[in-house]
Amino acid sequence: xxxxAKNANEQLVLDFFEVLSSxxxxxxxxxxxxxxxxxxxVKGIAGAGKHIGMGIIDDFLAPVRGMFEPGDxxxxxxxxxxxxxxxxxxxxxxxxTGDGKVYDNDYCWVFKVSNGKIDEMREYMDSHYTAxxxxxx
Numbered sequence: 001x002x003x004x005a006k007n008a009n010e011q012l013v014l015d016f017f018e019v020l021s022s023x024x025x026x027x028x029x030x031x032x033x034x035x036x037x038x039x040x041x042v043k044g045i046a047g048a049g050k051h052i053g054m055g056i057i058d059d060f061l062a063p064v065r066g067m068f069e070p071g072d073x074x075x076x077x078x079x080x081x082x083x084x085x086x087x088x089x090x091x092x093x094x095x096x097t098g099d100g101k102v103y104d105n106d107y108c109w110v111f112k113v114s115n116g117k118i119d120e121m122r123e124y125m126d127s128h129y130t131a132x133x134x135x136x137x
Contacts, residue, residue, distance in 0.1 A: 003077045003078070003079065003080050005080070006082070007082060008116075009082050009085065009111075009113045010081075010082050010087055010117070011081065011108075012031070012087075012113055012116060012117075013080065013087045013089060013111050013113070013118075014077065014080065015031075015070045016028070016031050016118065017075045017077055017089075017091070018059050019031070020075055021074045021075045022071075023065060023071045023072075025057050025061055025062060025065070028056075028057055028061070028101065029035040029054060029057060031068075031117060032053065032054065032057075032117060032118055032120050033053070033057055033117050033119075034052075034053040034054070035052065035053060036052065036053060036056060036117065036118050036120070036121075037049070037050055037051070037084045037117070037119070037121070038050075038053055038056045038060065038118075038121050039120070039121070039122050039123070040122075040123045040125070041122055041123060041124050042080050042125070042127035042130075043127070044131070044136070045127055045128075045130055045134075045136045046063070046067070046080060046134070046136065047060060047063075047066065048063050051094060061129075066098070067097060067098055068084075068085045068095050068097055068098060068103065069095065069096045069097070069098060069100075071095075072094075072095025072096055072103070073093040073094055073095030073103055074093065074094055074095055075091050075092075075093050076091055076092050076093070076094065076112045077089055077090075077091045078090045078091055078092070085112050085113055085114055085119075086110065086111065086112055087109075087110075087111040087113060088106045088108070088109065088110050088111075089108070089109040089111070090106075090107070090108055091105075091106075091108075091109065092104065092105060092106045092107060093105050093107060097101075097133065098106065098136070101133060103133065105125050105126055105129055105130060106125065106126060107123060107124065108125075109121060109122070109123055109124070110122045
């Protein structure tokens with residue numbers, strides 16, 4: 001399924017996922033400002049909590065992406081819709097973990113964007129699947 005943006009906010013989010021899938025964490029910095037927030041809506045697993053500003057990349061994404069083979073996981077957007085400054089995405093992520101296990105998890109994302117930057121993002125996923133796969137259960 002090919003997803004196309006209907007407005008600038010949706011395009012920003014699609015561009016974000018393209019860069020995130022590339023694994024180029026330095027390019028991701030352009031999507032955030034000092035008060036941006038990424039909040040995985042999970043408990044008791046790696047990455048839980050609110051991540052703010054460039055800590056999103058340095059303290060959260062770098063370690064999480066380090067749990068996977070280089071270049072993984074890839075995000076596949078299935079649906080996108082928006083209203084005002086809010087953008088919602090349904091996706092799944094696939095790839096291989098550092099020890100070669102297959103990763104395939106479903107996600108829902110809620111973004112708030114303004115001025116061409118991500119202000120907030122909430123990430124919903126199957127945290128039980130992730131905890132089990134990575135031995136965190």
